[in-house]
Amino acid sequence: MGALGHYLEEEGIATVGISLIRPQTENTKPPRALWVPFELGRPFGPPSDPVFQKRVLLGALRLLERDSGPVIIEDFTEDDPRAQRDPAWQPPAVPAGAGDNSGDGLAKRLGAEIPRLQDAHRRWVAQNGRTTVGLSGLAVSEAGHYVAEWVRGKSPPSPREGYSPPLLLRFAVDDVKAYYLEAAAAGTARPSSRQLGDWFWNESAAGSALYALRDACLASDDERLKLIAGNFIVPAARVRSTG
Amino acid sequence: MTRLTDLPPAQAKRLAELECPDFKTRPWVTGPALSRRRVAIVSSAGLVLRGEDPFRGRDPDYRVIPSETKPDELLISHISINFDRTGFQEDWNVVFPLDRLNELASEGSIGSVAATHYSFMGATDPAPMEPHARQLAGRLKSDQVDAVVLSPV
Numbered sequence: 579m580g581a582l583g584h585y586l587e588e589e590g591i592a593t594v595g596i597s598l599i600r601p602q603t604e605n606t607k608p609p610r611a612l613w614v615p616f617e618l619g620r621p622f623g624p625p626s627d628p629v630f631q632k633r634v635l636l637g638a639l640r641l642l643e644r645d646s647g648p649v650i651i652e653d654f655t656e657d658d659p660r661a662q663r664d665p666a667w668q669p670p671a672v673p674a675g676a677g678d679n680s681g682d683g684l685a686k687r688l689g690a691e692i693p694r695l696q697d698a699h700r701r702w703v704a705q706n707g708r709t710t711v712g713l714s715g716l717a718v719s720e721a722g723h724y725v726a727e728w729v730r731g732k733s734p735p736s737p738r739e740g741y742s743p744p745l746l747l748r749f750a751v752d753d754v755k756a757y758y759l760e761a762a763a764a765g766t767a768r769p770s771s772r773q774l775g776d777w778f779w780n781e782s783a784a785g786s787a788l789y790a791l792r793d794a795c796l797a798s799d800d801e802r803l804k805l806i807a808g809n810f811i812v813p814a815a816r817v818r819s820t821g
Numbered sequence: 822m823t824r825l826t827d828l829p830p831a832q833a834k835r836l837a838e839l840e841c842p843d844f845k846t847r848p849w850v851t852g853p854a855l856s857r858r859r860v861a862i863v864s865s866a867g868l869v870l871r872g873e874d875p876f877r878g879r880d881p882d883y884r885v886i887p888s889e890t891k892p893d894e895l896l897i898s899h900i901s902i903n904f905d906r907t908g909f910q911e912d913w914n915v916v917f918p919l920d921r922l923n924e925l926a927s928e929g930s931i932g933s934v935a936a937t938h939y940s941f942m943g944a945t946d947p948a949p950m951e952p953h954a955r956q957l958a959g960r961l962k963s964d965q966v967d968a969v970v971l972s973p974v
Binding site: 579580581582583584585586587588589590591592593594595596597598599601602605606607608609616617618619620621622623624625626628631632635636638639640642643645647648649660706707708709710712713715745749752755756759760763771774809810811812813814815817 | 824825827828829832837838841842844846847848849850851852854855858860863865871872875877891892893896897898900901902903904905906907908909910911912913914915916918920921922924925930931941943947950951954955957958959961962966967968969970971972973974
């Protein structure tokens, strides 16, 4: 991001960047940056908090009026209030975590779980007016089915022209995660990303299936699959042995 | 939950110490008061419009996001899964603060909002992005943009 700012500024456009990783910004030395203490993925802070977001945005934009650079790196010191757990949040009702953990068993559990979250997901869409499911271009049931086939140990052909099977698997996994996390956040409670992630990875059949999928793909001879498995299925902070 | 300190130590160190280009110049562009600036967002979140081909890897080019884009039309296709997406799912302003920019323009804090915004895929090596970034500068100028907010994830 700092490099982009450098190129644009060299071309005559003034820039100011949000910095999420201060040491990186210190290395890049962009013309202007506002470091924020938020989690990665939230450069403007808490969702659904326009007042807070505007403080961040305006804090960054005001650096454009300084004449003390380059380089300006300033700190925004308020933390994201939505990083706190919401004790009122209740995870969606899904079947208990224990069960058949074979590939076939996990695929069946995933296939059964997706429709159980449909009502919650509809509530989410009604509440927020949007969904971020859609990268694979498949309906979520189809994306789930495609992922489930991989979990079963099969190598299904890609249903989308121009998308290799490993690439489509990556996008289908992203869509399944988005569907679950949106469904889990439906309602008036305001769960933190950690609460949502704990539920998805520790409680849902989808989480168990993706751990198993990662392990299976890592054991594959297909280098592209290994790449997908190692980097694009289970976040680094969630990687563990499935035993 | 994905602050740098939440990541495995090796990955956190890699991110913190990520090799950055050693630029020989320190460009610095000044301009009019903020209340007269025309502002565009340039994101590195791998944002794409629904139905558009997602970023497939470390693609060095950028995608175009018109100001009329609705929240339901914008998706993240960033190659990394090691950042929170639930904030963006609930409210696109967490990553793409277009509503906030429009409010600042209505209040007179900024002059106006650009007609078009842009997204790169941030995990890309900066060198192949350079020609695209320089070409983008021309597009920004043709839209009279004189201030860019860079939004990472």
